[in-house]
Amino acid sequence: MDALFSQHDLSTRNGLSSVLRAHSVALNRTLSALSNQTSTYAKTLQTMIAAIDEDLKALDEAVPGERHFADPAPDVHPLGLIYVIAGSTLGARILLSDIQASGDPKVAAATRYFACPATSEMWKSVSKTLKCWSGQPHEENKIVTSAQTAFSWFEAAHSTVQKASNDV
Template sequence: MTDEITLRQRLRLETAADHARVDGLFSQFDLTGPVGLGEFLSVSYLAYDCLGEVLQPYDGLVPPAPPLEDILADLSSLGRPRPDWLQRPSLSGIHPLGVIYVIAGSHLGGTILHQRWRASDDERVKGAGRFLTFLSDRACWSEFLRFLPSVNIGQMERNHVVESAKACFSLYETACRYVMKETAHGANRP
């Protein structure tokens, strides 16, 4: 077994619980209605706003640019304001490969979210699909998988990549809980 496969397996296995928590939170958003879609977009904006500072190329692998303008346009279509953190989380020292793993992987789930959004009969919701269309493009995941075998890093750096991916998932979880707490709809959630 090669180190590259070990890194991919480590990322998948050691972030599985973090990934499942975020998926569970995101599954609570009804993307076919303006409230649920607005909450989802708010979470995405808050997370990408923080990640914009650390979403950097790694050894030639260039992640997609944070789609903040698309998210803001979708929020505006729904009549929602730009969300802001009361206290912005810090991601200083995070390894870019761990962030790219989470962001690129989110495009796999983005395909499913895009399908859910397309099932809406609400014209306002249908007019707010820029970000979900962006998220349904799997090219960055394919690029990540092609790139990963070329990664030649030691154990300590692999640990840093895994911990950084976990921190990225934690950011999404924090943003979800923040939005759920801050919205009237979220006040009714468990």
């Protein structure tokens, strides 16, 4: 996943908006797969998506509308999905300095998603849950499979956004 997203220069409007759009698609897909839409994880995803929308507005980009996914969400374990997202937010903190160092003031100001404070708590929660976890082997397999599913959603989102930008 890193190789896909690292090809974008986050210090430019095009690079940052492409990454933000792909993350929006993947996060919305993940949110739609969570069975408990009022969970702390779901609320954090909603906060992250709202931060992306604000960053896109700051870049003078259109905000994506509500997304509906044609394929039903597979039977996923939320911990596997959230593990991937929470882990990626740790990398986002490192990339934040690239955005802030942009010579384009609109890009430098579009940091809500990459600096989203709610994601720190998400990682702490996932980490604590995993440390205390004592599930069954079949559940462990479901968590791993769900993490792989989350990675595939990010890859598909990247592909979708790239295709749309190439079609313009």
